[in-house]
Amino acid sequence: MSRWEPNARGRLEQAALELYLEQGFDRTTVVEIAARAGLTERTFFRHFADKREVLFAGAGELRERLVGGVIDAPPSVPPMEAVAGALESLAQMFHARRDLVLPRHRVISANPELQERELIKMAGLAQALTDARRRRGVADPAARLSAEAAIAVFRVAFERWVSGPERADLASLVRSSLEELRGAVAAD
Amino acid sequence: MSRWEPNARGRLEQAALELYLEQGFDRTTVVEIAARAGLTERTFFRHFADKREVLFAGAGELRERLVGGVIDAPPSVPPMEAVAGALESLAQMFHARRDLVLPRHRVISANPELQERELIKMAGLAQALTDARRRRGVADPAARLSAEAAIAVFRVAFERWVSGPERADLASLVRSSLEELRGAVAAD
DNA sequence: CCCACCAGGGCAGTCACTGCCATCGGCGTA
């Protein structure tokens, strides 16, 4: 039998989400989170850089999935189609974890500091997507711009998904948002 | 003669920018900033919500200019063209204040916390632009998406401007970035 | 001349975050 309970990191993530939901982000102290996880404040900061980061542990996996979706697409698929496919792959991931994703989104949308962190994570996704598109042979300003546009599409679709009726499908919201963007951006 | 030197707020802004440039953002304390401005820490926090906000005092004016550019455009101008015009108006503003804009950008790009703040300010611009576009009769998901796209265009153009050769013109970089986006986003 | 009104100062307190050192089971190695 080991000296400590396993999965300290996971316990911290769960405790934090619970407390942020119960009391709000800024009425929750790191000491409280650590205590609920059976740990100390010092240990919290060994696992997470700060009090916000504990809500963004899945960001790395998200990025891998997004980049993988673009890189692994067969070469016959046109670039923008590859991006659309990768976004839909993300959509499936979100749908599968809606029990985590939805409360987490409630917490974030209640707090500007958390929104800031969310935005920089999104920017990181856009950067990764830009690199992936470059490796698929897209030239530079276009790679960056379409990556940013893709992330915006996903964000808008996500918000429509969250605030809309229960039976909406995120993947098809992504599709239709992309079409909306194409229409809106075209020279009027 | 008044009890205090005038323009405390402006002095704080200048002192902060100088110190952030000299020592870096996180090696600078609020006490130092206030001291250089001939004030105290307590007064700093009466003018600015936090240590980052002091770099973003111009955000309100930026938003007004952007929104104004869209609202005031004659009705004959197609919506996306009005947005392009508003972005170019911002570009002129940036060019006129390049002596402030460029060092400020150096400070921000050296620090992730400041980048977070910058991103949420950009998101605020996108929100304001969305509202403005709605008032110009653009339907909802399209208004939001084209506003986000427009902000992305401006951001990319700005980075090209900053990192490119001295004689580049921001307004034309905005124009060409918008064209790039149109091409990249179109169904391939 | 008086007073309400600002803009700013002083001060103590909370909390996020860090550096440094201590602890002690597990596990490889002699």
Add this chain to the structure above:
DNA sequence: TACGCCGATGGCAGTGACTGCCCTGGTGGG
């Protein structure tokens, strides 16, 4: 079996951002 290193956690003191509360002293209107 004994030794000793490693790795996850704890303890603790310190810094600095930010806040609430009260105080001060010119200024301008009545």
